[in-house]
Amino acid sequence: MATTPDAADSRSSRSRRRRILAPLALAQFICSFAGSNMTVMIQDISEDLDTTVQGVQTAITAFLLVMAALMIPGGILSDRYGRKRCLIVGLAIYGVGALLSAAAPGLGVLILGNSILEGIGTALLIPPVYILTTLLFTEVASRARAFGAIMAMAGIGAATGPLLGGFITSAVSWRAAFVFQAVVVVIVILLSRSLHDPLAPDPERDFDTVGAILSASGLVLVVLGILAADDNGWLMAALLLVGALVLAGFFRWVHARERAGAQPLLPTELFRDRTSNLGLITQHTQWLMLMGVSFVVAAYLQVVRGYSAIGTGVIFTASTLGLLISSLGAERFAKRHEQRTLIMTGFGVTVAGLGVLLAMAHGSPRAWVFTPGLLLIGLGVGLMLTPSVNVVQSSFPEDLQGEISGLSRSVSNLGSSVGTAIAGTILVTDPGIGPYAAALVVLAVIGLGGLGAAALLPHTPVPTHHG
Template sequence: MTERTGTGRFPETLRRALIAFALAQFICSFAGSNMNVMISDISRDLDTTVQGVQLAITLFLLVMAALMIPGGKLTDLFGRKWCLILGLLLFGSGAMLSAFAPGLGVLILGYSVLEGVGTALLIPPVYILTTLLFSDIGSRARAFGAISAMGGIGAVAGPLIGGFIAYAVSWRAAFILQAAIVLAIVLLSRRAVTDPLPADRSVPFDVLGAVLSATGLILIVMGILAAADEPLATLGLVTAGALVLVWFFASVRAKERAGREPLLSTALFRNRASNLGLITQNMQWLMVMGCSFVVSTYLQVVRGYNAIETGGVFTATTVGVLISSLFAGRLAKRRPQRTLIIAGFLVTVAGIVLLLALGGTSARIWAMVPGLFVIGLGLGGMLTPSVNVVQGSFPEHLQGEISGLSRSVSNLGSSLGAALTGTILVAGVDGSAPGRAYLLAMTAVAGAGLIGVTAAWFLPVDRHPGGSRSS
């Protein structure tokens, strides 16, 4: 059980570790969303095209999603704290390289590759160590609530912060800010973070599994991105990606039968609650990135608002995420995780309906605020219980694998959100009916919410973090 002080607060060391974890999740989410409002400035400064900068953003999301599973496995081999620090150093190095990039190629190397690989290394340890260090229901829920809140804030506040920095200083300053925050996390982690489990370097790393899993995910997302221009290419890429993933799972089973260590244990897919929880995580982050991408694109391209105005509107979502996340720990003690996840999806879908009803009929930018605020409330309320369901479904020795799988599924959701909504918008925003494209894109996001509700409905009613039963 997690020890508390006499005031009910976490001990100072745990508080510092939690701050480090929350800041790490914040900066990774921020890096994934703040570029959306700086595309024009970057393309002009680096003498490239908007499509080139969009490619860098897409590659960043893909590298994160594709390498998160191998990253989770490496935590068992080299230790969770070691991977956390290494991931932070790679991320910070990529940020500094991007800040001084003379061209698109260096930006892709720094942002898409180094920051993407760094994220894949540092995020699994954040969730593994949180699960191990905060062992009781209430404490773990509070910790995950803080981390999820900072992740949600980073994702939805990225456009505002990035737009302000780009407007007031330069887009390069946004990368310097990332490096500075990462340096602070490294210094804090070295002192405050401890690893309860020893590393086991005797276990061989499944290189073939890592290559197959990454290749399959990349092909599927790239296929969706190609849908607007090359429908046949989409079918081919998605089919190829699915076949590669089938090959991956076949190789996993073959290794287990031969008594060798695979990249992922098939035991991770035998838990009904975890499988359903992974679906909810994927849909949640699809909605986070989908809403952010669609609304920011619509406001800038269709309505003609600048980065500051666009980012300012997203403050409503940030406030909503923060408010609901702050109550995550308290709600986790009183309500089953299933109930919280279902309610979160329903509130988020209701927010999308409100956004379309008010924002679509008014020329005033602030008409979108109520809907975005409700969306934030819904997202913040369900991010934590989904993490609790998945992480709490497995014992300590599987935390590395399930954390990598969980974060991979979540980041894949972000990639799919950007790819799916971008595909819908690309034909309509510049065409004769941009409003219709916006409506269709947001309807697709709402559809993801209904899929999430369906998955959450079949979760065990009595499921609580760590496998506890509700009272």
């Protein structure tokens, strides 16, 4: 039977979309994987490098924080020097950081490679992923599918990090997990060669250096304040206060730049849309809960229960499975339910999972008791990742997609770093059952706050289907 021209064009179009999407989705996967896979290596790294659980927590939090602090400037640099170029440069820096981490003789070099170089690389490569997706997928339906695939890979990367990282650590070494990241980065670079950047770089674009320094400094100080909570209450209060003042100074600077007719790091109109602001709160909270739970459970299993890296990773298979199931169904759910409903349901299921995790795992020696709670948490987070991104991205026109992409990723990564910081701060003095329970309760309360923000989102019509 002869192939019609329309069928051939359709197949060619699908093939082209897959070629575009493959490197972008894989780049997002490896960055999310890097954010969570170290949680199952806590014990191995601390013993090998002669450091403490708190030292490894500092490296994990610093990686997430560097990403959050530099993500917005990374988006601006993408417009200035070209999205494809920044993607490749970011991947290269990330790969060097991964190899340096693999060879680290001590905690300092691990922080340089993993926290700083991988963090900088991620901040450079992630904004182009989202901007190129917006520019290359011009139809609403195809763009939604593309964002759905990328967010699914983000969630899957974060959820499979403990399992895959645990397997590699137990089978070879924790150092091999960083070599694995470098190998994936090389594959992404090779796949990215065929990408086309539809917009020419704008080297004349003004870069708001003062704004970048103020925003990054404010975020760093706030997270450092959370990390200082277990050591010194006065230091925590001072850092949080100074951080808040620096962020307030950032917004004053932005207003002054706009009044003077100069281009600020972020236009203030990004913060005037109520729907987008609520969506950003839900994104921040989702990643805070996911990374917070990952750190709490992984630290408890390894330090208190004495589980190996692979044993811990196997237990996390439940959350990976839940996230896979709900992420793969994201497009079908979006056709039947409004985004607000999906996000609210996701928070409800995630908070319920925290409750089940706390109730069943309390004092029981059996590993399976962690499964139901982690499964629910994976299902809940996977259910709301894509609609939260869609809510934010669709709140602004084409010409602001670069800025809102950078802000969206920064807010999500800040949630990851804050979640790890909060969980680690509660656990670090004594990772026993009391602090473990307290950390889960705190995360559940924060989740209820996210549910409240989701409830304030406006109702949106559900697409109607005939047939």
